[in-house]
Amino acid sequence: MFGRLTEEALPFYSEIAMAGAAVTVLGGLFVVAIVLWTGSLGYLWRNWLTSVDHKRIGIMYVVVALVMLLRGFIDALMMRAQQAMAMNSPGYLPPEHFDQIFSSHGTIMILFMAMPFLTGLINFVMPMQIGARDVAFPRLNLISLYLTAAGAGLVLISLVIGKFSTAGWTGYPPFSENEFSPGVGVDYWIWALVVSGVGTTITGINFITTVVKRRAPGMTWMRLPLFTWTALCASILIVFAFPALTVAGGMLALDRSAGFHFFTNDGGGNPMNFANILWMWGHPEVYILILPAFGVFSEIVATFSSKRLFAYKSLVFATVVIAVLAFTTWLHHFFTMGAGASVNTAFGITTMIIAVPTGVKIFDWLMTMYRGRIRYQTPMLWTTAFLVTFTIGGVSGVLLAVPAVDYTLHNTTFLVAHFHNMVIPGALFGFFAGYTYWFPKAFGFRLDERWGKRAFWLWLVGFYLAFMPLYALGTMGMVRRLQHYDNPDWQPYLIVAAIGAVSVLLGIASLAVQLWVSIRDRERLADKTGDPWNARTLEWYSSSPPPAWNFARVPKIEGLDPFWRLKERGEAYREDESYDSISLPRNSPDGVVYGALAFLFGFSMVWHIYWLALLCLLSIVAHLIASSFRRPVEQVISADEIARHDHEWKTAARTASRYDGDPLCDYRPVLRKVPAQ
Amino acid sequence: MTDLRQHQRDVRTYLIGFGLAVVLTVIPFVITATGGLSRTWFDLAILFAAIVQVLVHLRYFLHIDLRHTPRENLLALGFTGLLMVIMIGGTLWIMGNLAARMMGT
Amino acid sequence: MSQVDIQQHEENEERAYGFWLFLMSDAILFSLLFATYAVMVTATDDGPTRSEIFGYWRTVANTALLLCSSLTMGLASIAIREFDKTTGLRWIFVTMILAFGFLVLEIQEFAGLVAQGAGPDRSGFLSGYYTLVGTHGAHVTIGLIWMAVLCLHLALRPIDPIIQSITERLTMFWHLVGIVWIGIYSMVYLPGLYQ
Ligand code: HEM
Numbered sequence A: 001m002f003g004r005l006t007e008e009a010l011p012f013y014s015e016i017a018m019a020g021a022a023v024t025v026l027g028g029l030f031v032v033a034i035v036l037w038t039g040s041l042g043y044l045w046r047n048w049l050t051s052v053d054h055k056r057i058g059i060m061y062v063v064v065a066l067v068m069l070l071r072g073f074i075d076a077l078m079m080r081a082q083q084a085m086a087m088n089s090p091g092y093l094p095p096e097h098f099d100q101i102f103s104s105h106g107t108i109m110i111l112f113m114a115m116p117f118l119t120g121l122i123n124f125v126m127p128m129q130i131g132a133r134d135v136a137f138p139r140l141n142l143i144s145l146y147l148t149a150a151g152a153g154l155v156l157i158s159l160v161i162g163k164f165s166t167a168g169w170t171g172y173p174p175f176s177e178n179e180f181s182p183g184v185g186v187d188y189w190i191w192a193l194v195v196s197g198v199g200t201t202i203t204g205i206n207f208i209t210t211v212v213k214r215r216a217p218g219m220t221w222m223r224l225p226l227f228t229w230t231a232l233c234a235s236i237l238i239v240f241a242f243p244a245l246t247v248a249g250g251m252l253a254l255d256r257s258a259g260f261h262f263f264t265n266d267g268g269g270n271p272m273n274f275a276n277i278l279w280m281w282g283h284p285e286v287y288i289l290i291l292p293a294f295g296v297f298s299e300i301v302a303t304f305s306s307k308r309l310f311a312y313k314s315l316v317f318a319t320v321v322i323a324v325l326a327f328t329t330w331l332h333h334f335f336t337m338g339a340g341a342s343v344n345t346a347f348g349i350t351t352m353i354i355a356v357p358t359g360v361k362i363f364d365w366l367m368t369m370y371r372g373r374i375r376y377q378t379p380m381l382w383t384t385a386f387l388v389t390f391t392i393g394g395v396s397g398v399l400l401a402v403p404a405v406d407y408t409l410h411n412t413t414f415l416v417a418h419f420h421n422m423v424i425p426g427a428l429f430g431f432f433a434g435y436t437y438w439f440p441k442a443f444g445f446r447l448d449e450r451w452g453k454r455a456f457w458l459w460l461v462g463f464y465l466a467f468m469p470l471y472a473l474g475t476m477g478m479v480r481r482l483q484h485y486d487n488p489d490w491q492p493y494l495i496v497a498a499i500g501a502v503s504v505l506l507g508i509a510s511l512a513v514q515l516w517v518s519i520r521d522r523e524r525l526a527d528k529t530g531d532p533w534n535a536r537t538l539e540w541y542s543s544s545p546p547p548a549w550n551f552a553r554v555p556k557i558e559g560l561d562p563f564w565r566l567k568e569r570g571e572a573y574r575e576d577e578s579y580d581s582i583s584l585p586r587n588s589p590d591g592v593v594y595g596a597l598a599f600l601f602g603f604s605m606v607w608h609i610y611w612l613a614l615l616c617l618l619s620i621v622a623h624l625i626a627s628s629f630r631r632p633v634e635q636v637i638s639a640d641e642i643a644r645h646d647h648e649w650k651t652a653a654r655t656a657s658r659y660d661g662d663p664l665c666d667y668r669p670v671l672r673k674v675p676a677q
Numbered sequence B: 001m002t003d004l005r006q007h008q009r010d011v012r013t014y015l016i017g018f019g020l021a022v023v024l025t026v027i028p029f030v031i032t033a034t035g036g037l038s039r040t041w042f043d044l045a046i047l048f049a050a051i052v053q054v055l056v057h058l059r060y061f062l063h064i065d066l067r068h069t070p071r072e073n074l075l076a077l078g079f080t081g082l083l084m085v086i087m088i089g090g091t092l093w094i095m096g097n098l099a100a101r102m103m104g105t
Numbered sequence C: 001m002s003q004v005d006i007q008q009h010e011e012n013e014e015r016a017y018g019f020w021l022f023l024m025s026d027a028i029l030f031s032l033l034f035a036t037y038a039v040m041v042t043a044t045d046d047g048p049t050r051s052e053i054f055g056y057w058r059t060v061a062n063t064a065l066l067l068c069s070s071l072t073m074g075l076a077s078i079a080i081r082e083f084d085k086t087t088g089l090r091w092i093f094v095t096m097i098l099a100f101g102f103l104v105l106e107i108q109e110f111a112g113l114v115a116q117g118a119g120p121d122r123s124g125f126l127s128g129y130y131t132l133v134g135t136h137g138a139h140v141t142i143g144l145i146w147m148a149v150l151c152l153h154l155a156l157r158p159i160d161p162i163i164q165s166i167t168e169r170l171t172m173f174w175h176l177v178g179i180v181w182i183g184i185y186s187m188v189y190l191p192g193l194y195q
């Protein structure tokens, strides 16, 4: 009846596992309790959980990302503590548990922290940047969110019921086959990936269609803001790379549950083909993470240098080239599997080539800053740190692209240092920068600068302390994923790395305090203008927070940086004579329904409760069919309401200073003298 | 009666496509049944007939046409074609190379 | 065209384009299944090889059924675009019969193979074979269900832009299914049957 599910799945076998389960369960209960206690369930349901507004969906994605960042980081901290103490001793984490932790850390950070974060930012910003009212398929957008959440839920619940995979975030067979991993861990990993992967694919299709079909009149390709370009290219990568993840995961699932022989040691299986297919997704995936962050940096560099982006076209070109070349390098993740010199050389060369457009971008950003009037506020700090730190990571990457070098460094902590050195400055710092940059647009007040700077410095210092020692350790021969070791030379480095992790912990705490302080001081930090940073692109051409319809009238675009042009001509806050009513899609409970069914489906596949899985699948199909008969319901916003809102905002924008009560930050007098470019 | 003419043209397109597809299907099946070609030539012939038939389906059934189909649809299709070549070709090359090296001892 | 019509038209265009992207993604998925089949084709683990398990006439029949169904689906889509409900329903019905015939043959084939000990768990080669051909069969099944739903729509109300949009996407889907089958008989069945 319940497949493999028995009471033995509960974590009473180890205190640490029990503590993890308790934190997960209590955390969930705590949230539910707060919602019930404040009586906000109805409010949440109507305004958020069923909302198809791309801005709200974007914000909910970021909330998922921040929660998962916390969970992923606790894993990291536990690993750092273990390795700092496990010299000639077992430490406090048994191997079986340590292995689960690095597996869940990697899986969570990439698929359930970074992916939702960038999807959230794109959702929030991109439609506004192209002058659209919403994405092309708002209801599907909500469903994608819940599919991602269902995947995240599967990873979280594995801590409470059963165990997670011990096969690393890449789940290589033959280790991940039944023969060596008979439990449910790998199945949790597979179904979390597949369920969320479906959601991500739908998102990618949605974003591409939005950019292609919903641009405002006059928004030609060469006038797209750079963030939109990167969003588009990341979405293309998603649509074309995620099938590989589905195929690899699906085949592994067939091997495990139905006795197929794709990757087994016996029966003619070929484990190396798994690496081959997985990395056809895996390499593009890292560019999916990094490209949107590049977009954020581009917007921020231009805004905070008060200059047009340097060599816009070359940035666009570099982005597109990266999106294509991303599909040609996948073998560099398994140089050591035994392919011949010609194969390795070819992929070594493509890997080095793809570094070139990235280098081009770095110079473009530097040239944008050159002789600009740079304002070092928090978003710009993240950006500057990225420029320096990412370059170091890029250099170590090009080193690893030489197959001969990779043979000595493969699977050492040098590699761990390299990819964290790419993904933390290259993606996470970008997401934090975007979070700080667009926060006032989302909520109507800025984030506190002081705590933002503290968080920044703690993260930056923490990053260097945590990962520079790993480069050294890698060259000293320390392999990754080590639960304990006996080389005394390594321990000092590992202790430094642990100190770095503590610094990052304080950085995360500062981010939490910053949020708290900013909500408390929201009056002082309020942004009445809708344009707190003196920015250039269309998402700032609305009140903060923007109305559900984004723009009272779809703007006509006449060049790059359209909002800047409007401000320059003094037309940004001119009111229209007449307004039209606007119809918008209504809320929909579909997201919750599909998300719940997908979660249940994944859960029952993990535990081999096949009747339930089938039932879920049939319900999904029945729902799809039923909804094809439903007419989309729309709500109509009256012209009066739109006019009133527009009037209020534009009046405030004309009269309020850009930073109320913070005159030092008002750059308008200075900017007026800078020739518009 | 432009509607009627349009109708006839649409139906004719499908029928032409169908006719070509039938021919391009019969050829490989006949080659298979009669034999006589070396394996390489057989593979090449089948591959060629398949590729041409895929093009026929795209042209006559999916109405892809370099002039009238929107550019964004063509770009997506072209990119898919490129990736298929990269992914299938890459897999055959990588896994073939590996197999050759592992068997050679 | 009225304002509402224009909006409906734009929405249908967006749907068609979004669906086109989905089909491209699906095509990539199939290419990886093809690539894997090619890698596994020699991995027979001393079990049945590809020259032992395929039937020539069954392949001919399957191919004929699917190719004809491409034509009938196309004729159905033309009729529905022209608001001709009777003809549209008739051709969809024919398409469904052809697709159903295809599925019956395929299920028979799989059942026969499993009965003679050539199931997917026998060898890497057979895993690759069943997964590739089975995924295509799953697409045929989805298409069949989708056609039934379309018939229901047609039975319940006069043809409107929404029905036309559904038909347009279903037709695209069905043609992809046809194209994948060209790959399957050319890369899987015929090379196996060629002596
Ligand atoms: C915030 C500070 C972070 C710390 C202190 C940290 C720490 C660690 C540690 C200790 C490991 C295990 C290394 C080993 O195998 O010896 C690891 C692995 C990994 N981390 Fe992080 N990490 C952090 C952030 C991130 C982020 C932001 C990402 C991705 C977006 C990420 C992705 C990964 C991946 C993919 C692995 C490999 C997991 C595996 O071995 O399967 N990490 N990290």
Ligand SMILES: [Cu+2]
Residues within 6 Å of the ligand: A282, A283, A286, A329, A330, A332, A333
């Ligand atoms: Cu890579």
